[in-house]
Amino acid sequence: MRFQDAAPDARHVVYAGIQADPLVGRVAALLADASHGQRLMARAVMNGERTDPAVWRAIFPALFDPVEPVLSERSEALLEACRAVAERGEQARSQYRGAIVESLTALLLARRSSAVRRERRILFDGVRAEIHPYDVTVETPASAEAYDCKWGARGINADVLDQLDDARRHAAEEGEPLAVALVVFDARRSCLVRLARQTVRREGIGLVTIETLDRLARRRATPGNSPEPGSSAR
Secondary structure: OEEEEOOOOHHHHHHHHHHOOHHHHHHHHHHHOOOHHHHHHHHHHHOOOOOOHHHHHHHOHHHHOOOOHHHHHHHHHHHHHHHHHHOOOHHHHHHHHHHHHHHHHHHHHHOOOOOEEEEEEEEEOOEOOOOOOEEEEEOOOOOEEEEEEEOOHHHOOHHHHHHHHHHHHHHHHOOOOEEEEEEEOOOHHHHHHHHHOOOOOOOOEEEEOOOOOOHHHHOOOOOOOOOOOOOOOO
């Protein structure tokens, strides 16, 4: 098993520009240290249904409590950055949200490993390489990890699950440990409902949701399991 940079095609060039936008890094950095409530607000704001900050302050009053100035200040910064994402066109907003989830995942993983990479393919002897790269990888010898990142549960489909399962199985055939997982910036229940509709095999594929993102920074995934103990895409 070995890792390789993704081949630069038109999609890669366009998406690389979005990933390099300072707004993506700013939102991801704010989310990395955000509370669960702040992340829920960020998801709601970036869905783009409304951008009036007064509306969001009314919906999430506890995040803007003047008695908690530090919390309120961080919430204001996150709200401003997420509104900037929401105010972009629908297609651009979708791309930005995906890039933010990938960047957030990489930031959290980097808190426990210096071997975090982005947009990498995984190659196996005698096996045709996947066209699309894995969003985030941890390329530590004898304990590698591969993550596919999604903004919402609707991004979970058979192709995504097949790619993760193929990598896990091929690694096992070569005697290499490889943990694979989905990172979805959405509620766990929504993800489980979506997964229940899938008929492809998904045993051994971990699931990290908006409730458990911080465990990416604290626990190393193990083959066949999510960084969230006892959680898998079943």
